[in-house]
Amino acid sequence: MRVVMIGTGYVGLVSGTCFADFGHDVVCVDNNPDKIERLKQGEIPIFEPGLDQLVSQNVAAGRLSFVTDPAEAVGEADVVFIAVGTPTRRGSGYADLQYVYAVAEELAPLLRGYTVVVNKSTVPVGTGDEVEEIIRRNAPDADFDVASNPEFLREGAAIEDFKRPDRVVIGTESPRAEKLLRTLYRPLNLNEVPILATGRRTAELTKYAANAFLAVKIGFINEISDLCDAVGANVQEVARGIGLDKRIGSKFLHPGPGYGGSCFPKDTLALTQTARDAGTPITLVDTVVASNENRKKSMIDRIVRAAGGSVEGKTIAVLGLTFKPNTDDMRDAPSLIIIPGLQELGATIRAYDPEGMEESRQHFSDVDYRGSAYECMEKADLAVIITEWDEFRALDLERVAGLLNDRVLVDLRNIYKRAELEGTGLSYFSIGRPDVTAGK
Numbered sequence: 001m002r003v004v005m006i007g008t009g010y011v012g013l014v015s016g017t018c019f020a021d022f023g024h025d026v027v028c029v030d031n032n033p034d035k036i037e038r039l040k041q042g043e044i045p046i047f048e049p050g051l052d053q054l055v056s057q058n059v060a061a062g063r064l065s066f067v068t069d070p071a072e073a074v075g076e077a078d079v080v081f082i083a084v085g086t087p088t089r090r091g092s093g094y095a096d097l098q099y100v101y102a103v104a105e106e107l108a109p110l111l112r113g114y115t116v117v118v119n120k121s122t123v124p125v126g127t128g129d130e131v132e133e134i135i136r137r138n139a140p141d142a143d144f145d146v147a148s149n150p151e152f153l154r155e156g157a158a159i160e161d162f163k164r165p166d167r168v169v170i171g172t173e174s175p176r177a178e179k180l181l182r183t184l185y186r187p188l189n190l191n192e193v194p195i196l197a198t199g200r201r202t203a204e205l206t207k208y209a210a211n212a213f214l215a216v217k218i219g220f221i222n223e224i225s226d227l228c229d230a231v232g233a234n235v236q237e238v239a240r241g242i243g244l245d246k247r248i249g250s251k252f253l254h255p256g257p258g259y260g261g262s263c264f265p266k267d268t269l270a271l272t273q274t275a276r277d278a279g280t281p282i283t284l285v286d287t288v289v290a291s292n293e294n295r296k297k298s299m300i301d302r303i304v305r306a307a308g309g310s311v312e313g314k315t316i317a318v319l320g321l322t323f324k325p326n327t328d329d330m331r332d333a334p335s336l337i338i339i340p341g342l343q344e345l346g347a348t349i350r351a352y353d354p355e356g357m358e359e360s361r362q363h364f365s366d367v368d369y370r371g372s373a374y375e376c377m378e379k380a381d382l383a384v385i386i387t388e389w390d391e392f393r394a395l396d397l398e399r400v401a402g403l404l405n406d407r408v409l410v411d412l413r414n415i416y417k418r419a420e421l422e423g424t425g426l427s428y429f430s431i432g433r434p435d436v437t438a439g440k
């Protein structure tokens, strides 16, 4: 099957590459010429584990190529995916659909023969109707259907999520389009992946409902963790205690500095806007959005308390800048709130992240970037783990104690157990669990 993927970002590049790996012929299109040039040279513009190898294998097999001009590929395609960004529109919570609509206009005159145009971008209910309308207006004779096929992959685990998804949702009223998309995903039948065929609007809403529900789960455990702090309980044990109940489930119950990333923050906002416009506000998600914003800011007070009441004049080693491990993505990362907050209070920031420092330099030129976690902590006053990269999970804690002037480690991801800290000489502050004070 011939597939065109318009938008070669996190979703487009991963999905396009995985479709090629399923055996389809895939052309990835992006209007960023630098990105396409780098891909043609074999360079992967994002950090995503395993992606470089999968791209090079499929390019070598002649199933995957990259172009800037959709005219080179759309006419031949059976399926054209739209996988461009849908960020929050400036000054409002609405999704900015200008990139999606621009692609619809661009591809309309290029369609030849029956083609299914599929929205993989996360888009509000009714966007498929508008895309259909735009194509119809620009190419009245085109033979096409517009479907919705939302993507549920996570950054950092994107290939595994794409190839072994919990489900695939295909939203279309057209049996012909549904059949074609089922054929496209046929390789997943081997693993008996449920393929859910729904109406287009239902598919669009399912994506937002999934992200909002996960955000609510995180918001819930974060607030429970504050209560644990206040009453001397242990949130990790509470999470396990509730997560073992199959109706609740153990995933997405890790407390932390607030959810970030390119999706939960923007998608929760877009969903609540849609709901308000429809006259059925989702107040639960409104509350989680506000709670998550406050949470990121509240991490600053937490660090100040751990530092003994003030960070003025202190040097703080920040470990982890990206919104989660195994990505170089910093969109809406908690570090973007925490670092300037600490700087405003007079702290000097040093930082280390295995993959995020290049991106971070675009945000913070006044941070002192170091080449490793230990280098970052040397003669700093205290250290703060913001992102739970694997390499921060096995630090030599006695060495850390020797490097830090004040011997204070703040762990916003709960990656260490209390017992591991005892006797190291470090004072250790985590989330929703009793602190460890040096010497005790």
Ligand code: NAD
Pocket (backbone or CB within 6 Å): 006, 007, 008, 009, 010, 011, 012, 029, 030, 031, 032, 035, 083, 084, 085, 086, 099, 102, 103, 120, 121, 122, 123, 151, 152, 153, 154, 155, 262, 263
């Ligand atoms: P991204 O910003 O990484 O990539 C979007 C790409 O589209 C960019 O490379 C951009 O240059 C390109 N583009 C924009 N306009 C174009 C045009 N007219 N023609 C060709 N290319 C164009 O975005 P992303 O993270 O891949 O997200 C894409 C969509 O998928 C969003 O709606 C997002 O919500 C959704 N989504 C993202 C993830 C994720 O993990 N990042 C997961 C599921 C769904």
Ligand code: UGA
Pocket (backbone or CB within 6 Å): 122, 151, 152, 153, 154, 155, 156, 211, 214, 218, 251, 252, 253, 254, 255, 256, 257, 258, 259, 260, 261, 262, 263, 264, 323, 324
């Ligand atoms: C999320 C969803 O998990 C994907 O299913 C979805 O496709 C994607 O959004 C999207 O629509 O773009 P992603 O943002 O890549 O994926 O990463 P997650 O692993 O979900 O983490 C999101 C944020 O929540 C991170 O900041 C993470 O640290 C935080 N988180 C996650 C917690 O604080 N606690 C948890 O238990 C889980």
